[in-house]
Amino acid sequence: MRVVVDGMGGDYSPQAVVEGCVLAQNEYNVEIIITGPEELILKELEKYSYNKEKIKIVDAKEVISPNEAPVKALKTKKDSSMVKALQMVRDKEADAIISAGSTGAFLAGCTLIVKRIKGIDRPTLAPIMPGRKGAFMIADAGANADCKPHYLVQFAHLGKVYFESVLGINNPSIGLINIGAEEEKGNELTKEAHKLLKGESLNFVGNVEPRDIPTGEVNVLVCDGFVGNTALKMYEGVAGNILDELKEKIMGSTRTKIGGLLLKPVFKAFKKQYDYKEYGGAAFLGVNGICIKAHGSSDAKAFKNAIKQAKIFYDNKALDKMKDIFENQQGNNE
Amino acid sequence: MRVVVDGMGGDYSPQAVVEGCVLAQNEYNVEIIITGPEELILKELEKYSYNKEKIKIVDAKEVISPNEAPVKALKTKKDSSMVKALQMVRDKEADAIISAGSTGAFLAGCTLIVKRIKGIDRPTLAPIMPGRKGAFMIADAGANADCKPHYLVQFAHLGKVYFESVLGINNPSIGLINIGAEEEKGNELTKEAHKLLKGESLNFVGNVEPRDIPTGEVNVLVCDGFVGNTALKMYEGVAGNILDELKEKIMGSTRTKIGGLLLKPVFKAFKKQYDYKEYGGAAFLGVNGICIKAHGSSDAKAFKNAIKQAKIFYDNKALDKMKDIFENQQGNNE
Structure with missing residues (x-):
């Protein structure tokens, strides 16, 4: 399984993000991609001994801040850690995304970039x-x-x-x-x-x-x-x-x-x-990917648990089960 | 000032109601009317030494329970402790009403019997x-x-x-x-x-x-x-x-x-x-009378404080001030 993590999201990024990724990779043996300024993320990673085959960096020079208008930020900051991560899920280069960044931008990005499951009118934030x-x-x-x-x-x-x-x-x-x-x-x-x-x-x-x-x-x-x-x-x-x-x-x-x-x-x-850190993050359900919104104040443990949550989601094929219900049994009611 | 109290409202009626009325009458020197089955209320009152000139009973044989459909109950139980009390405020025989009975029936009764202040679209329950x-x-x-x-x-x-x-x-x-x-x-x-x-x-x-x-x-x-x-x-x-x-x-x-x-x-x-008992009850604001909804689980102290609240409301002419704003400055927007 491949999890992409927005390296620049959250109050304690990139430090807490990177530490959480290293902890999770060791414990759950998932492949992790961290988006963000390559040098900065690498500098953090090098504080730990980590598996270079299993934790990769995808360079992204921009950061979307929580104060920006969500849709505008998504459109103008194509080289941001959040947009790059969302695109990887859309392009099936990652199976799940975790971000502790701007809630508005992340939810809009999941809907606009990853897109909804067919038959779903509105995805839901479900902590x-x-x-x-x-x-x-x-x-x-x-x-x-x-x-x-x-x-x-x-x-x-x-x-x-x-x-x-x-x-x-x-x-x-x-x-x-x-x-x-x-x-x-x-x-x-x-x-x-x-x-x-x-x-x-x-x-x-x-x-x-x-x-x-x-x-x-x-x-x-x-x-x-x-x-x-x-x-x-x-x-x-x-x-x-x-x-x-x-x-x-x-x-x-x-x-x-x-x-x-x-x-x-x-x-x-x-x-x-x-x-709340015990529970990982809030899943954004109804989009065509495993999308987890971590709390803005997430520490390394919270990121680790969010990755665990994404793994259980993936291992149990929850996304396929959701698609089965909506693509086959219910029409788009709008 | 004359306060009418629904003698049969609340989980601990009529005992807590009557005790609260006696306490409040002693402390604040208001006139109190208690509605309810005369014999029952009198039996409770006689447990205390109280001023017979200042606490009166108005006989009402019926009781509206919290499970009844509010408007129907108001219409069919004209001889209930709640309806009798509401009518006294409408007919200016009392300056304020307090009830710990059915919230739905009380709010509907305030609007239908006591009626709204001119210019108010919806009265509001304001604890x-x-x-x-x-x-x-x-x-x-x-x-x-x-x-x-x-x-x-x-x-x-x-x-x-x-x-x-x-x-x-x-x-x-x-x-x-x-x-x-x-x-x-x-x-x-x-x-x-x-x-x-x-x-x-x-x-x-x-x-x-x-x-x-x-x-x-x-x-x-x-x-x-x-x-x-x-x-x-x-x-x-x-x-x-x-x-x-x-x-x-x-x-x-x-x-x-x-x-x-x-x-x-x-x-x-x-x-x-x-x-919450320290604060009396929740005022129902925007009706043409001082209407206080006491908590269903009110004890004697809560009733006493609700009467105190009604007295301050009355002494400070809050109702006139509300009428001034809406009858003169704002039109009915509906």
Whole structure:
């Protein structure tokens, strides 16, 4: 398997990217291509002992920054580490791409360069989140701010294949994020989506109220990208705020400081459990390639895990399974 | 001032309602009317020494349950504690209403019986939430699942008056909940609402990303009711989950149990800070009366604080201020 990694994406590029690639190559024996300024990437690589046959560099002199207008950046920076990497997937020179660069540019690039699976109207950004009782997926988490009801049905099928193939959970439960448990609750989108989901061959468990999302009792949660992004960012925001505030209060007195010390293993286990880095990146599902968006603040471990995620995706032929569903069973509804 | 309280609303009615009314009457010297089955309410009241001139009962034999279809329940249960209370506000026999009953029935009842302020298209459910740096409001938090852009402008003006009148914060900051900081980000609704909000005489600070909501740095957060309800319930859900999980982990070993004991004051202060009961209920703004939706699980303290909230609302003439804005300055846009 060949994975191309955008060498210049993310807050800690190229250092964290290169280190993650070396770690992953050693552990999973995949072929890795790193795009970016050749000299710079090589300088980083030479810090490690690595297999020169299995880690290659493809020179790319430009970098797309998160502040640039996505489509314009893709069109004008053909020699960027991100565009070069996307083109390799399009041209079948790589089986998967990982980037921690601009989310907007990466998602637009996947759609415009790698292109959609036939039958898919909108690909979906589908991160895996740590839940109390298990991992759960939010689809869509921000790629499509406005959705039509049948997009959510496509997200559900894509999420199902991902859960089965990558996480090994058979016939995962599918829920519709909604502001009420009853079928008739919600907005125009969710009322219609509920009806459509009921008619699909899915393990559809109905509406899931946002307060129940964090438990992880339902595997795949579908919604429009605005709601999904709101849920995702509230999750990060509230958890971060609470832990910061606890820390602040613990430092307030000697008694509580000692309590805090005794609880260190608890806080550590907690932090590990809520660590997105364990889950690699967010898959962008519905495009004709294995496309993984790593978190902007990814460290070497996160890149290593994203490569592992791409490998499991590849080994289990998840892309072919997705194509089978949409190219054969469902027409393009638009 | 006369406050009518739905004696049969909420999980702990009528006990918690009656106790809260007695506490509030003693402390704030308001006149209180409790609706509900006369004998039942009287039996509760007689547990306390209370001022019989200031707490009266209005007999209502029926109860609307949270499971009933709201509009149908309002129409068929004319002798319910909720409908009787709403009618008293409509007929100017009471200045404010508080109910912890069915949210759907209460909001529909406020709109259909108490009616909207002239110029308001959609009233908004506007709870106050505990933020790290201060309290914040979400408007709308669930009354309007689908919104037009100009509704959000109305929510902003209503929220501003509430913050100034009830919380004493002058010219509060107004933010638009959005999935990106830049003006052009978001869905069709937020893109258009952003343009409109910029043109208003408001302290509009732009988009607020969901991860920044819990800080409480921005006072009034406007959004459609689906997004607001999602944010609200994620807030409750994540906070609850984290605290439950910490507790579970603390019980895992002797060392951490001792740590947990030492940290008891921290957890207690934390719980108090995140206690919605301190804030009374969620005001339903834009109707022609002071209408407060108390949490379904309200205890006596929550009812007492909701009555206090209604009193501040009344004493500061917030309703007149809202009417001034909409009846004179803005036309009905629909």
